[in-house]
Amino acid sequence: MDVDNGSSDGGVGGSLDIEQSLLQQFSCMGTTDKDELVSQLQKLLGSPSHLNNSTAAFFLDMNNWNLQAAICSYLDIESPNTLPSMALVSDPVATETESIEPDTRFQKSWHICNNGLEQWPAGCYIQFSDGNDFGGNRIQLPALNPAEGTHLCVEMTSPSVPGIYQSKWRACTPSGSYFGDPMWVILTVVEQGTIELTEQLSHFNELGAIPPLAPQVPNPFIRQTLHHRDSSTDNAPPDEMYH
Incomplete structure (x- = not known):
């Protein structure tokens, strides 16, 4: 992250001159709002993606929320050009x-x-x-x-x-x-028990078996139909429900 966003041949001196100019303008603002100071520090040193809020607040707090001192501390300790690689x-x-x-x-x-x-x-x-x-x-x-x-x-x-x-x-x-x-x-x-059920179904599929279905519970209020019926009763009225 370059402090000087202008010409690259200005060197460190050119960067510091621009920095001092900006700092003088912000000093005239006299802001004491911490969120605003964090934002200004990020703006001066680079985008928030490189200098996150917690890091900016750390350097400001370390320097009693003095913007100029925070910038100097950051440049002394670490700059993005020297960040580790991972x-x-x-x-x-x-x-x-x-x-x-x-x-x-x-x-x-x-x-x-x-x-x-x-x-x-x-x-x-x-x-x-x-x-x-x-x-x-x-x-x-x-x-x-x-x-x-x-x-x-x-x-x-x-x-x-x-x-x-x-x-x-x-x-x-x-x-x-x-x-x-x-x-x-x-x-x-996932819901409790879902993984165990999925594993069981997968096991059945591997074995080529059909998972067992839940047992069919007969309705106790309807008389069960007999499998063998007398042909003489084919025309008889249907069984009545019993109480």
Whole structure:
């Protein structure tokens, strides 16, 4: 993310000159609204997709909500040009949809790797970023060297109401900036007992058998028809219902 969105040959000095000019304008506004300050910090440093609300609020709070000081801290600590690189080795697009019953514990795993040229800094982690968190907690990441990989496993619990749910997880730097490919969990929560019934039906199909039907319960208020009837009674009136 470039601070200077104009000419690329201006160097760091040109970026800082533009930055100072903008900061002076915002200082004249004298706003103390925290949401507005978060928005202005994102506007100066890049789009919200690169600098999320929590990261912007972190730098502002660390600097007593001083916009200029927050920008300097961010540029000193980290810039998007130095963000780590991460790629999913497996489950890159989360095409699978797992079926599960309500309120059931399960594990979600991803295989990721450092596909960059530098070692990850200590303190990186993955966390929930959008959708339903399924009760999953933040997981710390090892400081992977380039081309190294690791398997992640998050303990989760399915929602109590049937439906289709999704959860988005991201890798974060120690200061909270997202990097790398997003990781997804997609769940179809079904009624209690549905999975067991589906497995039973599948077993019958494999055996080439027809699943047993529910027994037919006769109506006790209607006299049962006899299988063998006397031909002399064919023209007789039908049996009457009995009490």
